[in-house]
Amino acid sequence: MKMHCEKEEEVIRARAEGLLADNGEPASEGGAALREHVAACPICQEALFLAELFERDQRALGAQAPLPEADLVWWKAQLRARREAVRRAEAPVVFAEKAAWVTGALSAAGLAAWQWPAIRGWLALIASAPILGPHSEPLAALFVAGLVSTLVLAGVSLYLIWSEK
Amino acid sequence: MRAMPISKCETLDGVEKAQEIERVFAMDEASFRAFYAQTARPLWAYLFRASGDPTLAEDLLQETYYRFLRARPDPMSDAHRKNYLYRIATNLLTDHRRRERGKEFTNPPGEAGADRSATIEPRAEGGSERTELESAFKQMKAREREILWLAYAEGYKHEEIAELTGIKAASLRPLLFRARRKLAEILRGGSKA
Known part of the structure; x- marks a missing residue:
């Protein structure tokens, strides 16, 4: 069976443009020719049947569509755009904060490793306390x-209180 | 998206706010209202028929318009604008389907999607026809529903459908043919293709 008819798209377009009247009467000469073609073409008949069915359904x-109001869609879009803008603007700050924490932790670890003998000395001193x-x-x-x-927690708390203000 | 300083964002008002929105969005509010009034109902019908879920259709509709507004495409004709909108909607449907990988939109009776689709009650006029179509659509694959709707409800040309869905133009015709046959057979009460 033939899978495709060259005129199918033309038939669908003609129907949408009203060139093929719903009652079967052609609205123009071109429409008459297409109507004749449809009468002899099962593919176009099927396509036309679906187009009419879908149009009624649409x-x-x-x-009945439960559509949100245009105002609501517009307002939500605005709100979302603004939130995204804020998030984007904050992104470098958030990144810098995280980088600062990581750098601080690494520095503390490095300092502890570097000064380990001194730290051990202090520990020994404290341990010798009676x-x-x-x-x-x-x-x-x-x-x-x-x-x-x-000390670290106190510093973090102070920072959080300060940043809240 | 263009970054906007927090301070500026918080203090936008009046004309400044309107100008900023115009720069961020593809159109102003009045144009959007007109465009929405013209396109929302058929777009919702497409999303509903393609997904079979009215709630999802509404979510995707809002997302589609948001992305359309944010995309700020070059100035274009109404027809191109509509195509652009449908392309976004089709991409969103595809993304949703990918997220729900392994599952088709068609849900066996009793599952959530099937229950939710029942919330759009066919009215008396053409009610049984719509029920039949709804039931037939549930037996179709999501991609089949999309291309059928775009071809026969929206009247898109095959090349346009290929562009909207990302299907190769050469593959579209046999796909559309098979989908059309399958739907016609289901509607006639025959077996599935």
Whole structure:
């Protein structure tokens, strides 16, 4: 069976333009020729049948479509565009903040590694305090870690409070 | 998208705001209203028939207009503008389908999509015809529904459909033929192609 008719698109277009009247009467000479063709062409008949069916369906659906108001679509688009603009504007700041945190953490780790002998000396000094008793190096390390954490958390809290303001 | 400083964004008002929107969007509000009034109903019908889901159709409709506004295409005729809109809508349908990979839009009875599609009740006039079409469409593949609707409801030429859907022009004709046969057979009560 033939899969395609060269006139199919022409027939559909002619129907949409009203050249083929719904009652089967041609509206023009060109329409008459096309109508004759359709009468003899099963492919165009099928295409025409679907076009008419879809048009009725489209009209009925359009009438029932739960469409949002144009104003609402416009307003939402505006809002979204503005949010995206803000996000874009903030992106370098967010990136810089993250970079600052990573750099700070790496610097602290590097400093600790570089000054490790001195840190061990301090730990030994703290561990030798009579209050901690003998073999208290792990306890001293824990104390220093706690102190550093407290200082870091205090700094972060202050930063967050400051940035909120 | 063009970045806008936060401070400027927050302080936009009146004429300045309107000018900024005009620069960011493809058209002003009045033109958009006219364009929306002209295109929204057929576009929604396309999205609904292609997806089978009224809620999804509404979401995709809003997304389509947003992307259209943001795309800021070069000045074009109404017909080209409509084509551009349908291309965005078709791409969104394709993206959605990809996200739902492995699943067709056609849902077996009882699944969410099938239930939601029932919320658009066919009215008395042509009601049974619409119910039949709806039921027939559920048996079609998403791509088939798209090309059928574009060809026979929207009246697009084959080359235009190929452009809108990204299907090769040479492949479109046999695809459309098979889809048309299949739908016609289902509507006639015959077996699926």
